[in-house]
Amino acid sequence: MKVWKKLAKVKRFTLEEFDMPEIWVEIIPMTAYPQRVIEEYLEKETGIFELCITQWNFADPDSNEILPLPRDNPDIMKDIPTILMAWVANKIKEENDASLPPSLMSGLTTS
Numbered sequence: 001m002k003v004w005k006k007l008a009k010v011k012r013f014t015l016e017e018f019d020m021p022e023i024w025v026e027i028i029p030m031t032a033y034p035q036r037v038i039e040e041y042l043e044k045e046t047g048i049f050e051l052c053i054t055q056w057n058f059a060d061p062d063s064n065e066i067l068p069l070p071r072d073n074p075d076i077m078k079d080i081p082t083i084l085m086a087w088v089a090n091k092i093k094e095e096n097d098a099s100l101p102p103s104l105m106s107g108l109t110t111s
Helices: 035-042 047-052 074-079 082-098
Strands: 011-015 020-027 053-056
Touching: 011 082, 020 082, 035 047, 047 053, 047 074, 047 082
Parallel strands: none
Antiparallel strands: 011 020, 020 053
């Protein structure tokens, strides 16, 4: 998967707001990928997670083994609590918005 390295600022987020600061996820913004790659991944149900999550330490609650990344096993998303995946989705959105330069943002409007 092609990514523009200089635009691909990986950021780590911890789950402190869930009282789990030891658990983390690393996200790369979608804006670092060419449009063609984004469109390909958005066709999949879990594509946004496959594209943007580069690492995590989410563990299986029974075995305590680190779960595979969505890009390695898209079905893993069904094993993660919905509230955590909603939180990750929100972080991905925040990072995508933050990765746009202010000069570009000023030209955008919502109607």
